[in-house]
Amino acid sequence: MEKKLVPKIILEGTRLTFKTDIAFLLNEHPEIVGPRKYRYHSPIxxxxxxxxxxxxxxxxxxxxxxxxxxxxxxxYKTWVRLFELQKYYSWIVDRFYISTQVFQKTHHGMDYDFSHLERRLKTLGFHMVFLTRSPESFESARKERLKVSGNPTQYDDLSVFYKEQLMMKSCIDKSILPVLTLDISDNDKNRAVDSIARWLKETGGLYSPD
Structure with a gap:
């Protein structure tokens, strides 16, 4: 019997790093979800x-x-308990506790400890992808996003995103999860998804650890 594909992926990164688009593409990638004869989806x-x-x-x-x-x-406790109860299933998470840590530190001066959450996620086999881009590439990403954004003013000051990216890196460097840092400056989402799929295959991230 073939091994069951149950990847568990957390996508982190600032706005304009195409996390949501990449999440949907991961959900269609044959290396991630297997061959399909009809269309369905894993939870995002x-x-x-x-x-x-x-x-x-x-x-x-x-x-x-x-x-x-x-x-x-x-x-957060509820989410991780749900993951534990359904551990033989695929989960794609578009921003999670790293984003919370950075926002809360920046806006409220609060340091929240998620080490207990990370330990449980690691046991389940979660892998993290940190999507980044160069400072100069944020402008091209903004132009694409403004075509569809319902809240365009959030992209007025691009320097905010680069500063946030540096803070995210500091938090992610301390993570105990397997982490892939992936530059999306070229705006090539398909390349990014292929890279993620290849990394998960190489690290055993497509299957349950037990």
Whole structure:
């Protein structure tokens, strides 16, 4: 019997690094999900959902207020418990606790410890992909994003994203998860997805560790 494909991937990076587009492409890649005779999807989840407020562009698991921290931490515990209960399944996560760490440190001066979460994710076989781009390449990415963005003002100051990227690198350097740092400055999403698939295959990230 063939081994079951159950990759568990966390995509981290600033805005304009095409994380969501890459998540959808990963969900179609034959090396990641196997050959398909009909179309279906693995779960794609995100900490970027503004699920704490009943209005657009509100707060959620990344940009919560200090008084909402217990709710955020409980949400993270719920997610990882769900992963544990369904460990023989594929999960693609578009931004997660690294994004939370960087936002909360930058905007609220808070350092949240996710080491307990990481240990559980590592046991499950999660792999992290850190999508980066050069400072000068953010402008070309912004031009593409403005064609579809419903909130274009968030891309006015591109320097914010590069500073955030440096902070993310500092957090990711401390991670115990397997990490692939992937430059997306050329805006080639298909190349990026092929690289991720190849890395997962090489590191055993396509299958359950047990």
């Amino acid at each position: 989840i995100s900490a970027e959902w503004c699920s704490f407020t009943n209005f657009p562009w509100g707060r959620g698991l990344i940009n919560f207020l200090p008084e909402e921290a217990p709710r955020a931490m409980e949400t």
